[in-house]
Amino acid sequence: MKPISHQVPNHIQWLLKSEPSTFSIQALSNCVRQTEPWNGVRNYQARNYLKAMNVGDWGFFYHSSCKEPGIVGLVEIVRAAYPDHTAWDDESPYFDPKSTPENPRWFMVDVQLRQIFSETIPLSLLKRQIELNDMPLVKTRCRLSVMPVQSEESKTILELFP
């Protein structure tokens, strides 16, 4: 099933990283309604960005720790932040005993697939764009998995298409 075609907004506000061996954009494309919770974020700064997301915001989907790290497509935030219940599941790799249903520590949003790019926009290319120098993404060994993208930055990225 192909992603539903939508008008791409002028500003893609967010960038979401995932290891494709854990959850790839192709895996999202095979999900029911091509919508999935973005769970497993266990970093406070990234969590705070998740909580700042609004329904209707868009994000770049980034593949990390793989042969060709880079941006592979676009998603839309279709549900605002709510507690990440995988933290309460002691069978889950994301289990965190310090998070409870009464006092949840970790949150997730739901994302819906909007576009799979015909080719990956590689990190190596992003790093060569002087306009993207301020993005945490292009800093050496950036570990932030959810980050905001400035309007001009998203414009620069979308203009990198061949």
Next chain:
DNA sequence: GCCAACGTTGGC
């Protein structure tokens, strides 16, 4: 597979 960077933990 290596290893630098860096966030988190926990003893004091």
Next chain:
DNA sequence: GCCAACGTTGGC
């Protein structure tokens, strides 16, 4: 509250 030890991330 400091900071060393430790664990994880993620490009290369």
